[in-house]
Amino acid sequence: PEAAPLTRRTLFSDTLACYLRRDHAALKSKRRLDVTRYAALSHALVSPSGEGPGVVDVALQALGLSRRIVLRMPHFATAWAVVAHSDLVLTAPNGLALAMPADLPVVSRPVPLSIPRHHIDLVWHERYTDDPGHRWLREVLVDVAKSLVLPGRG
Secondary structure (H helix, E strand, C coil), X not given: CCCCCEEEEEEEEECXXXXXXXXXXXXXXXXXXXXXXXXXXXXXXXXXXXCCCCHHHHHHHHCCCCCEEEEEECCCCCHHHHHHCCCCEXXXXXXXXXXXXXXXXXXXXXXXXXXXXXXXXXXXXXXXXXXXXXXXXXXXXXXXXXXXXXCCCC
């Protein structure tokens, strides 16, 4: 079957951050969280399919490193509670911090790896391009995306 003709519009781009419990031992050291220390930590990974390496694993592999993933979760919704109450580190988009409850004892740090920005796109079938209701919804989503204040926004 032929692929559906889709239209795409980038809403914003984002970077990744490391999320750790505020009193995590890795943050108590006077040494910064470099790539070797980062890779040695125990990691939680959000993976909807529950399998496969993530972009972080690919970047680490290029440096001859790997990380130990001890927990895979299908959704980001539960990731904050896991990080807040464990020694696991979660590497996730900066934008997700907007959804993190303010009272959770979780902090973010830069990822000590060179990882390209990722894009959040709005995608729709071309048959809806001229539909007034669909156009209105797309415009609302674009306006909301423009109003987001993301760390390191680009």
